[in-house]
Amino acid sequence: MANTTFKVWRGDKDSGEFQEFQTEVSDGMVVLDAVHQIQAESANDLAVRWNCKAGKCGSCSAEINGMPKLMCMTRLSDFDLEEPVTIEPMRAFPPVKDLVADVSYNYRVKQNIKPFKPRQPDNEDGSWNMAQKDVERVQEFRKCIECFLCQDVCHVLRDHHKHDEFIGPRYFVYNAALEMHPLDQEDRVPDLKKSNGIGYCNITKCCTKVCPENITITDNAIIPLKERVVDRYYDPIKMVLHKIMGPKKKSD
Numbered sequence: 001m002a003n004t005t006f007k008v009w010r011g012d013k014d015s016g017e018f019q020e021f022q023t024e025v026s027d028g029m030v031v032l033d034a035v036h037q038i039q040a041e042s043a044n045d046l047a048v049r050w051n052c053k054a055g056k057c058g059s060c061s062a063e064i065n066g067m068p069k070l071m072c073m074t075r076l077s078d079f080d081l082e083e084p085v086t087i088e089p090m091r092a093f094p095p096v097k098d099l100v101a102d103v104s105y106n107y108r109v110k111q112n113i114k115p116f117k118p119r120q121p122d123n124e125d126g127s128w129n130m131a132q133k134d135v136e137r138v139q140e141f142r143k144c145i146e147c148f149l150c151q152d153v154c155h156v157l158r159d160h161h162k163h164d165e166f167i168g169p170r171y172f173v174y175n176a177a178l179e180m181h182p183l184d185q186e187d188r189v190p191d192l193k194k195s196n197g198i199g200y201c202n203i204t205k206c207c208t209k210v211c212p213e214n215i216t217i218t219d220n221a222i223i224p225l226k227e228r229v230v231d232r233y234y235d236p237i238k239m240v241l242h243k244i245m246g247p248k249k250k251s252d
Contacts, residue, residue, distance in 0.1 A: 004081045006034060008046065009088035012097050018086065019043075025076050031087065032060055032071035035099070047098035055212055058147030062099050063088045068149040068210050090152040103148050109167045112195070116178055117186040134182035140220060141177035143213040146170065150207035150217060156200045166197035169207035169217050176221035179228070193229045198222070 004025040007018040050060040053072045060071040089101040122129045150169040205218045
């Protein structure tokens with residue numbers, strides 16, 4: 001065991017600062033263990049959000065040495081403990097208290113996305129015909145635990161604060177799960193272009209890099225959605241076809 005210095009952000013929506021704490025670190029500890037130890041030893045009123053401690057609830061998202069991570073899945077052995085470990089709330093969202101950020105923006109965004117709208121059954125018994133590859137295509141997107149790390153690392157939200165114009169990577173994944181579903185017939189392409197702000201994304205893949213579920217956000221969700229917007233609004237031939245024939249079926 002060894003004493004390690006942690007610089008933890010303390011404050012609320014009005015003001016705050018980093019405070020230093022010393023605590024003993026042992027083999028196998030994760031950052032959340034250290035935070036709980038600091039709570040027990042030095043700062044009983046330190047606010048931190050957590051739940052499962054197994055990397056499946058997304059509650060303990062924070063920034064550790066400037067990088068968005070789940071505290072319960074980040075081992076202290078990954079850091080040079082000769083240097084202080086900094087822990088702060090996600091920067092893309094308003095602070096509430098200490099390590100807790102107000103992520104309610106994300107739920108408001110989700111409410112405004114058009115829900116799943118199934119097409120009519122293909123068969124008299126009420127069943128549908130689907131290709132297995134189409135079913136499998138959307139399974140990856142279902143792994144999202146809504147930790148919002150991808151939202152936090154995205155420069156459009158984090159640095160440029162375009163929350164009113166941009167829904168962020170998490171909700172492009174959600175859109176993709178609906179748009180690419182073989183039974184869905186809703187048209188979300190106009191919203192992706194206008195109110196969802198997909199044009200702001202410059203596909204740096206930073207969201208993919210921080211995803212704890214290893215969802216290929218950029219390549220498998222955002223780029224295909226961008227292609228749908230380009231086909232609809234910027235490809236001259238497809239624009240004419242769309243006006244004459246209407247939108248293509250989702251299974252096309």
